[in-house]
Amino acid sequence: MNQIALDGLREQVRGQLITPEDPDYDSARAVFNAMVDKRPAGILRVAQISDVIAGVNFARENAMPLAIRGGGHSAPGFGTWDDALVLDFVNRTGVRVDPEARTARAEAGTTWADFNHATHAFGLATTGGIVGSTGVAGLTLGGGIGYLTRKYGLSCDNLVSADVVTADGSFLIANKERNEDLFWALRGGGGNFGVVTSLEFQLHPVDMVYAGIIIYGAENIPTVARFYREYLASAPEEFGAFLGFHQGPPVPFLPEEWHGKSVCVVVGMWTGDPAEGQARWQPFLDAAPVAGSMVGPMPYPALNVAFDGLNQKGMQGYWKANFLRDLNDGAIDAHAEFGATVTSVNTSVHVYPIDGAVSRVGVQDTAFAHRTMKFSPVIATQWQDPADNKANIAWARQYAAALAPHSEAGGYINFMDSEDQNRVADNYGPNWERLVAIKGKYDPGNLFRVNQNIAPA
Missing domain, CATH: 3.30.43.10 (Uridine Diphospho-n-acetylenolpyruvylglucosamine Reductase, domain 2)
Structure with a gap:
């Protein structure tokens, strides 16, 4: 040019x-x-x-x-x-909250830390990400998994309206009454259909939560994972927590002897009656020997940024992911093997629950089709030194290969890497053909192709 x-x-x-x-x-x-x-x-x-x-x-x-x-x-x-x-959109980070209607409109450069800071002033929130520096727009367009998923659904399930500039330069408003097909596609179809310049969300009463960060030695992975699976199966939807595999982070509540060692974690929050909070977390404190823990009341935005220090801009990164219909014994065995060999303190292997409210939305009600899945795992490999690229990528690929026999064909598009374009139809599942048709209507020349791309027919 x-x-x-x-x-x-x-x-x-x-x-x-x-x-x-x-x-x-x-x-x-x-x-x-x-x-x-x-x-x-x-x-x-x-x-x-x-x-x-x-x-x-x-x-x-x-x-x-x-x-x-x-x-x-x-x-x-x-x-x-x-x-x-x-x-x-780095300079477009405004959030306007309507506390009476319980809605908020965010500009396209807003992060979840920005959004939660604005809505928390009114004791409100919606499903956002696990890391505060994640962008609101990108997360939502791909679906949007977070701590509130079981109770309030995906981020895209809480999307009320979006402003969009399409490939011909038109400015459109997409919601349930206007440009309904575009609104359907935006809720899980990624950035394939236009430039979303702002998003309006439904909010929910979420203020102080009873948070839990519980860390176990990696030798306890099978025990903790099986307990986690059984507990989540009957837990109220107000309990949202993920199972994870890390190196022990340098946090005050984890003894220094565990820093840098492979660990298993359960992290999340209880949003029901605060008086029940300790009782809801106590079974995890009793499930296996605890290396370190922090359990107690916390402002929701504080939990949302708890991992930001381990997820900083400028690291090397490589991700892999699939959906799980269930956290079966084979998947747990694979996590026990590879979760005990996490390669850096910045690497996060998480298993996110996507049952509850997510499953009550129909497979074809939004572009996000994987409504019958119970878990969305990710191998988010991150490290500092480019000299370690080859070894870390190989580790992530081996981990993903071990999980593959126990996983579905498709994965969450927000967790896909650039080499996963060959999986795009599986990632969008049974809604693929409809997405292709809508792509052809709004972007026939495939201008918006720098993404997990849906090519027009």
Whole structure:
């Protein structure tokens, strides 16, 4: 892309357009995963919706790739691309809460830490991510799994409306009454259908929660995993917690002798009657010898950022994932083998429950089709030194291969890596054909292809 053409775009926008000649180009092109080293033609830091329209039209007319960056947290680094125009929403992080209607509208650059800070002032929340720096838009468009999933469904199940700029430069409002097919596709279909500039959510009364972070030695993985499976099967939906495998983090409630050692964790919260909180967590304290624990009342936003220190921008990263219909003994055996060999303190292997409210939404009611699954595991391998790339990637692949015989064909698109494009139809499941048709309607030229891509027919 020549400079003259980009200068033409610069004249049409209010936001900053950063090109390779600018001194802050390298910092502007960097995304969360440092393994991704792309060189876009320009990064447009969006100031107004008119900038988005201008950017979409410019990319389409010049046959350029177009990358969309909300929180910039995409594991495959889809917030950037070689020779692309990047629409960066880093300056669009506003959240407007309507406490009477119990709704909130978030701009496309908002993170879940931003969102939860705004809604917590009113004692309200909706299902968000596990890490506060995750972008609201990207998480929601792929489905959206978090601590509140069992009680209130996925993030996309709580989406009320979205503002969207489509491939022809049109500005559309998508909800249950307007552009219903687009609204259906946005709830799980990823960024395939347009640039979502803001999202409106239904909120729920969530303020102080009874949180639990319980850490066990890795030798207890089979015992803890089986107990977790049985406990979740009958637990009220107000109890939301994941099973995980880590290296012991340097936190005050974990003795130093456990720091850096392989551990098993159960992390989550009880949102029911606070008086029941300790009793709801006590069975996990009794299930196996505890290396360290923190159990007690906590503001919901504080739990949402508890892992942010281990998930910082600039690390190397490689992810793998599948869905589980159940946490069967074979899957537990695989976790016992590989969970005891976690490769870095920044690596997180989590098994998220997606039963309860998620399962009460029909398979074809939204684009997110995996409503009969009970768990969504992820192997989120992260590390500091690029010299360790080969070994860490091999470990994650071996772990995923061990889980594969016990897993479904499809996986959660927010957990897919860039090499998983061959799995895209399985990832979208029985809603694939309808998604292809809607893609053909709103983006027939596949302008929005820097993603887990649905190509138009």
